[in-house]
Amino acid sequence: MTSLPSSSVQAARHALASRLRDLRLDAGLTGRSLASLADWQPSKVSRLENAKTPPSDADIRTWCRVCGADDQAADLIAASRTAESMYVQWRRLQRSGLRRLQESRVPLYERTRVFRVYCASVVPGLLQTEEYATALLTNVTEFHGTPDDVGEAVAARLERSRVIREGDHRFAFVLEESVLRHVVGGAEAMAGQLGYLLASMAFPAVSIGIIPAGTPRRMWTVETFNIFDEDRVHVELLTAAVTVTAPGEVAQYAGAFAELSSLAVYGAPARALITAAIDALG
DSSP: OOSOOOHHHHHHHHHHHHHHHHHHHHTTOOHHHHHHHHTOOHHHHHHHHTTSSOOOHHHHHHHHHHTTOGGGHHHHHHHHHHTTTSEEEHHHHTTTOSHHHHHHTHHHHHHOSEEEEEESSSOOGGGOOHHHHHHHHHHHHHHHTOOOOHHHHHHHHHHHGGGGTSSSOEEEEEEEHHHHHSOOSHHHHHHHHHHHHHHHTTSTTEEEEEEOTTOOOSSOOOOEEEEETTTEEEEEOSSEEEEEOOHHHHHHHHHHHHHHHHHOBOHHHHHHHHHHHHHHTO
16 A cells, blocks of 8 residues: 555454454454464554454465454444445545446446335435436535536436346335425425335335334434345445445344334325425425
């Protein structure tokens, strides 16, 4: 590495190093004894445990084998591979505009069979109308100061959304009721968007649940996230995009989605909430 890693990447490295150290301690091994069993120099164990050197896949497999924890190797390898790419600032992703960002995800969308999407702030991209997407991406462009290619980006987003009507895909969306009440693009654009949500509920491959405001809950409101099959999760923060591929973390998001889904209403009650939000626009 010729450049310093970001603080987030370094934090991910330290988290991985801590997990390796915990495995050694749980196995009752000292650093020197682990090094001896792995046929390494003791200094290598120290470098790995202090996140001075990122471990290779082979290093992780050896570490887990020596510690009697072969079943954790896959999870640790996935965490290691994504440490450098898991956290990417939106400014970096959007530096050439928003269109390329929309297009870059098309292969992932086309190969994913099951989509699970949770949103607490805006309507998911796959369900957005042209007017709503235009207003939203205009706001994003202005806030992040990225090149203005909103028209092309919207066209790319709508083209990407064809997966809802084509191919062998299934979609489960869970939205907080607040999503219905956040007016994006003015009353007319918002009414059209909510109307499209109602229409989308009739798509054979689509399930849309709404969590009513005031619902008692054990699962708190969290950041927007998208689960693609059982392989990865995309998490959207204000300043960055986070990609999660470690199996254990993907499973945690799947568990969170299941809990949030259990809080939602579907069918007629969900349609009533959307209709009420349309009526409130006046």
